[in-house]
Amino acid sequence: MTNELWIDCAALVTGFILLIYFADRFVVGAASIARNLGVSSLVIGLTIVGFGTSAPEILVSSFAAWQGNTGLAVGNALGSNIANIGLILGCTALIAPVAVHSGTLRREIPLLMLACLVAFALSYNLQLELLEGGVLLAGLVSFLIWLVWQARRASGSDPLAQEVESELPPALGLGKAWFWFLLGLMGLVGSSRLLVWSSVGIAHHFGISDLIIGLTIVALGTSLPELAASIASVLKKEDDLAIGNIIGSNMFNMLAVYAMPALIHPGKLQPQVIFRDFPWMLGFTLALFILGLGRSNPSKIGRFGGFLLLLGFAAYQFNLYLDIHS
Numbered sequence: 320m321t322n323e324l325w326i327d328c329a330a331l332v333t334g335f336i337l338l339i340y341f342a343d344r345f346v347v348g349a350a351s352i353a354r355n356l357g358v359s360s361l362v363i364g365l366t367i368v369g370f371g372t373s374a375p376e377i378l379v380s381s382f383a384a385w386q387g388n389t390g391l392a393v394g395n396a397l398g399s400n401i402a403n404i405g406l407i408l409g410c411t412a413l414i415a416p417v418a419v420h421s422g423t424l425r426r427e428i429p430l431l432m433l434a435c436l437v438a439f440a441l442s443y444n445l446q447l448e449l450l451e452g453g454v455l456l457a458g459l460v461s462f463l464i465w466l467v468w469q470a471r472r473a474s475g476s477d478p479l480a481q482e483v484e485s486e487l488p489p490a491l492g493l494g495k496a497w498f499w500f501l502l503g504l505m506g507l508v509g510s511s512r513l514l515v516w517s518s519v520g521i522a523h524h525f526g527i528s529d530l531i532i533g534l535t536i537v538a539l540g541t542s543l544p545e546l547a548a549s550i551a552s553v554l555k556k557e558d559d560l561a562i563g564n565i566i567g568s569n570m571f572n573m574l575a576v577y578a579m580p581a582l583i584h585p586g587k588l589q590p591q592v593i594f595r596d597f598p599w600m601l602g603f604t605l606a607l608f609i610l611g612l613g614r615s616n617p618s619k620i621g622r623f624g625g626f627l628l629l630l631g632f633a634a635y636q637f638n639l640y641l642d643i644h645s
Contacts, residue, residue, distance in 0.1 A: 327520035334514035341506030346371035348500025373571035378511035394533020396577035405632025412625025452581030459574035
């Protein structure tokens with residue numbers, strides 16, 4: 320390995336570590352500010368915490384698009400959705416079956432499917448322009464309004480509300496909350512730039528596209544917070560929180576992260592995005608739709624379902640490998 324590649328790899332690992340740490344600090348600060356302002360726990364859990372765990376993907380895609388690396392930005396959005404369902408939900412269900420009790424989540428899953436189909440339809444002409452980005456952001460605002468409305472009308476007996484309450488970070492004083500919020504935000508900005516710089520360097524060294532790097536290394540790295548959160552939740556028997564982390568992250572990925580390249584650096588999409596990556600992402604989302612909304616209530620994603628999701632994720636990675644070497 321050349322010195323330049325060693326530096327890029329070290330910067331990539333450092334970027335991931337800092338990204339995860341500062342994302343956690345950002346969530347702690349933002350959640351505490353909201354608590355000091357009297358916002359309910361479920362609203363915080365569904366909106367602020369959901370946005371905070373997706374902040375790494377949003378900033379990485381924003382900086383990638385700003386530097387003209389649109390493929391990395393698009394790959395990060397789609398690859399994170401694929402990794403969240405195939406790898407993270409697959410691993411989580413293998414550790415322990417995941418049951419979906421919450422009525423809020425059972426209503427979110429069809430909305431996620433709809434958001435993915437709308438993004439696919441907007442992209443089918445291989446153009447990602449300001450109009451498409453605006454439509455996706457409008458969808459994000461509508462989704463957030465719907466989430467707040469759902470949280471306000473949800474009964475205290477909703478399992479998701481109880482699990483969110485137990486897992487929210489402890490409230491901090493307003494001054495300390497703002498300190499962690501601003502430090503987390505600045506840290507996210509710096510680590511995101513480091514991650515994009517090192518990822519592009521690695522892609523150029525091996526002669527592979529920014530899209531592939533975004534779909535693989537970057538998507539996996541920025542999904543690590545969801546992996547840790549989902550496994551920790553299922554081990555505590557908080558199934559709805561485990562799957563809620565994944566659904567919320569995928570919604571933000573589709574409506575916010577995927578909108579960034581359209582708003583910051585509009586232009587053409589690579590054909591592989593439509594004819595390879597979107598079909599896989601839609602397939603995984605459909606699998607979540609079928610498994611998460613089974614005939615029974617609560618529906619359950621068992622170990623066999625988790626195994627199939629992991630098998631599908633491995634097949635997608637192998638497909639990317641074949642495309643690289645074709």
